[in-house]
Amino acid sequence: MSWALPPAYGSGEDTNEQPAALPSGAQGGLGLITLDDVSKRYPNGTEALRDVDLDIGDGDFVFLVGSSGAGKSTIIRLLIREELPTTGHVFVDGQDIVRMRRSQVPRLRRRVGVVFQDFKLLPRRTVAENVAFALLVTGHSDEEAREETDRALTLVGLAPRRDHFPDQLSGGEQQRTAIARALVSRPKILIADEPTGNLDPVTSWEIIKLLVRVNELGTTMVMATHNAEIVNALRRRVVHLDHGTVVRDERQGLYAA
Numbered sequence: 001m002s003w004a005l006p007p008a009y010g011s012g013e014d015t016n017e018q019p020a021a022l023p024s025g026a027q028g029g030l031g032l033i034t035l036d037d038v039s040k041r042y043p044n045g046t047e048a049l050r051d052v053d054l055d056i057g058d059g060d061f062v063f064l065v066g067s068s069g070a071g072k073s074t075i076i077r078l079l080i081r082e083e084l085p086t087t088g089h090v091f092v093d094g095q096d097i098v099r100m101r102r103s104q105v106p107r108l109r110r111r112v113g114v115v116f117q118d119f120k121l122l123p124r125r126t127v128a129e130n131v132a133f134a135l136l137v138t139g140h141s142d143e144e145a146r147e148e149t150d151r152a153l154t155l156v157g158l159a160p161r162r163d164h165f166p167d168q169l170s171g172g173e174q175q176r177t178a179i180a181r182a183l184v185s186r187p188k189i190l191i192a193d194e195p196t197g198n199l200d201p202v203t204s205w206e207i208i209k210l211l212v213r214v215n216e217l218g219t220t221m222v223m224a225t226h227n228a229e230i231v232n233a234l235r236r237r238v239v240h241l242d243h244g245t246v247v248r249d250e251r252q253g254l255y256a257a
C-alpha cells in the first residue's frame with residue numbers, strides 16, 4: 001500500500017483538459033506547487049500577499065511560518081482556490097488554478113487535501129462517515145468508499161473508532177479523523193493550517209509524527225504553524241512570511257532566523 005500511488009479516482013476526467021501553460025519565468029522541472037508573482041488584496045483593502053514567488057517540489061515538506069496576519073492562511077486559501085489572487089498565477093500539479101474552470105474545482109480539492117486547526121468534522125456523522133463523505137457525494141460506490149475509508153483510517157490508527165461520533169473523540173482523534181478525510185481521495189498534496197493549534201504538546205507530536213509519515217509515503221506537505229518547537233525539531237524547509245512577503249526560505253530551516 002502506498003499513498004504515492006496515482007489517484008484511484010477521477011483520472012479519466014483529465015484526458016480532455018489541457019494544462020494551462022506554465023509561467024515563462026519559472027524554472028524547468030517545475031514543482032508541484034508554484035506561486036508566480038502572487039499578490040492578494042482582500043475586498044476591504046488589506047494587502048495580504050505581495051509579489052510572492054514560491055516553488056514547492058513533489059514530496060517536499062514545507063513549514064509556513066510568520067506572525068499572525070503574515071499571510072500563511074491566505075496562501076493556503078489560494079492553493080485550494082477558496083480565494084483568487086489579485087495578480088499572479090497559482091499552479092498546482094501543472095495546472096493554472098486561477099484560470100481553471102469552476103467545474104474543475106472539486107477535482108482540485110480531491111488532489112489537495114486540507115486539515116484545519118478546528119477539525120471541521122460533521123458532528124452528526126460517525127468517523128467513518130466523515131471520512132467517506134467526499135467519496136460518496138462524488139458518486140463512488142459504497143464498496144469503493146468503504147475500502148478507501150478503511151485504508152485511510154488504518155493509516156491514521158483510527159480503525160477501532162470508526163463508528164464513534166466526533167464528540168466521543170479526543171482532540172487528537174478528531175484531528176486524525178480530519179487527516180483521514182483529507183487523505184481518502186489520495187491527494188498528492190496535504191495542506192495543514194495550524195493542525196496542532198488546539199492540541200496539547202504530547203498530542204501535537206503524535207499528529208506531527210503522523211504527518212511526517214504521510215510525507216514519507218510520498219504526499220507533499222505544506223503546514224502553516226506557530227509551533228516553534230516542532231519546526232526546530234524537524235528541520236524541514238521553512239518559508240517565512242512577513243507582512244505578505246517571503247522574507248526567508250531555507251532548507252532544513254529553523255522557526256526563527
Ligand SMILES: Nc1ncnc2c1ncn2[C@@H]1O[C@H](COP(=O)(O)OP(=O)(O)OP(=O)(O)O)[C@@H](O)[C@H]1O
Nearest residue numbers: 042043044046048067068069070071072073074075
Ligand atoms: N477575508 C478577509 N478579508 C479581509 N482581510 C483578510 C481576510 N482574511 C485575512 N485577511 C487579512 O489578511 C492578512 C493575512 O491574513 P492571514 O489569515 O493570511 O494571516 P495568517 O498568517 O494566517 O495569520 P494567523 O497566524 O493569525 O493565522 C491579515 O492582515 C488579515 O487580517
Ligand SMILES: [Mg+2]
Nearest residue numbers: 072073074224
Ligand atoms: Mg492563519
